[in-house]
Amino acid sequence: MQALTEQELHNLGMNIVGKKLEQMGYEFVAINSELKKHPQFVLFKKGEPTIFVLVKTTNNIQFPEEYDVLWMETFKSHAQKQNAKIWFAGIGIANAESVDLPVFKDQPYYVAFNDFIKI
Numbered sequence: 001m002q003a004l005t006e007q008e009l010h011n012l013g014m015n016i017v018g019k020k021l022e023q024m025g026y027e028f029v030a031i032n033s034e035l036k037k038h039p040q041f042v043l044f045k046k047g048e049p050t051i052f053v054l055v056k057t058t059n060n061i062q063f064p065e066e067y068d069v070l071w072m073e074t075f076k077s078h079a080q081k082q083n084a085k086i087w088f089a090g091i092g093i094a095n096a097e098s099v100d101l102p103v104f105k106d107q108p109y110y111v112a113f114n115d116f117i118k119i
Contacts, residue, residue: 003102010035012103013057013091016113017041021053038075039086050084053116057091061099061112064092072119086119 004012014033021028021041029050030042039052054075058064067088079086092112095101103109 001104001107003104007035008105009059009093009103010055010057012093013055013089014040016091016111017053017055017089020113026051042084050082051087052079052082052084053087053089055089055091057093059092059094059099059103061092061094061110064112065090065114065117076119087116088119089113089116 011033014031018028018031018041021043026043026045028041029044032038032040038054040055041051041053043051043053045051052075054067056064056067058066060066065088067090072086072088076086090113092110093103094110094112095103096108096110
């Protein structure tokens, strides 16, 4: 069995968030799935301000929505200059057999994702 790389785990989280955003009726202006490049999604919906979505995928399924507050403050000022809102998506993905094991390709896993945190 082959464990997912950090980038593959991130891409899995991106797919989960992307599907939810599509269901919510958003159009994607831009998508960036490169690790540590933000925002991951720039959204458009007629009549609403631009939304930057930040995606963090972690193997912590109990507290996936934790984020670096100091870093978020820096990003907030960038978003304000663009007249954009920020949504944070913290996604926990863990091995279905044991959270102590990595997530393996083509093996079952748990997903912990409640909703977007509007910053």
